Amino acid sequence: MSVIGTNIKNIRMKKNISAKDLAKKCGLSELVILDIESGKKIPNSNIINSISKALAIQVDAIEPTYFSDYFEEEEKEVRQQPVSSKPMPAARANNAERTAPKDNSFSDAFNKAIRKIPVLSKITMGKKVPFENDISDYKFEPIFQGKSNNVAGDQFIYYTISDNSLSGSRILKGDLALIFLTDSIMDKDITVFIYNNKLYIRRVKLLENKSVIMYPDNPEYDVIFVNKKDIQIIGKVVRIEFKI
Numbered sequence: 001m002s003v004i005g006t007n008i009k010n011i012r013m014k015k016n017i018s019a020k021d022l023a024k025k026c027g028l029s030e031l032v033i034l035d036i037e038s039g040k041k042i043p044n045s046n047i048i049n050s051i052s053k054a055l056a057i058q059v060d061a062i063e064p065t066y067f068s069d070y071f072e073e074e075e076k077e078v079r080q081q082p083v084s085s086k087p088m089p090a091a092r093a094n095n096a097e098r099t100a101p102k103d104n105s106f107s108d109a110f111n112k113a114i115r116k117i118p119v120l121s122k123i124t125m126g127k128k129v130p131f132e133n134d135i136s137d138y139k140f141e142p143i144f145q146g147k148s149n150n151v152a153g154d155q156f157i158y159y160t161i162s163d164n165s166l167s168g169s170r171i172l173k174g175d176l177a178l179i180f181l182t183d184s185i186m187d188k189d190i191t192v193f194i195y196n197n198k199l200y201i202r203r204v205k206l207l208e209n210k211s212v213i214m215y216p217d218n219p220e221y222d223v224i225f226v227n228k229k230d231i232q233i234i235g236k237v238v239r240i241e242f243k244i
Helices: 003-014 020-026 030-038 043-054 068-079 092-101 106-111
Strands: 114-120 135-144 156-160 176-181 190-195 198-208 213-215 224-227 232-241
Touching: 003 030, 020 030, 020 043, 156 232, 176 190, 190 213
Parallel strands: 114 156
Antiparallel strands: 114 135, 156 176, 176 232, 190 198, 190 232, 198 213, 213 224
16 A cells, blocks of 8 residues: 555544545545555545545645654754854854855755656657656655655656556556666566557566567557567556546
């Protein structure tokens, strides 16, 4: 489960509200609420606001911020520094002002608490991902215990889904996919890859002799049967943020 989904479920159950009733109040389906609570879907800010209003709670109860912990740590470090009771000579004080390093405690705390992930609406062939010209935006996510939304590390991008080839998994055009950049894939991974100079997103079926089937779960789209060496794997999807 995600932190957000767990919080929503706990508050809903504490208030004795069914997933169906909550969905009705928010204008969503019961399945969407259950997917959010299980961590299969990560809601955007509009949905979080809608759910918080339906549950009559503050947004922070669902999506807590983690800035306070970092600022408290910085303040403790400052308090522990010894303070001299003797006045400093004027000449020495002026020299200290010139040589003293700038206080970066705020920026350091901010960097500890936030991760910046690029959002791509396209992926240019032959360029390292993420290619600067492909970046349309950035998402800033809170980090908790070294993880951003339960994902550790920096090798991630968001990619805007460009078709409905995975509509059977409720992944639709316009949704945001969080992609771990890797060329290592496992059976049933949802993978973003390039084949014949075209970008695809498909689910993987590994076969013998390094052959793979890259299949959609929408019958309107083609199944790709290919040797693994003939495709360029960009990465695998680890989370979907859907739009409404």
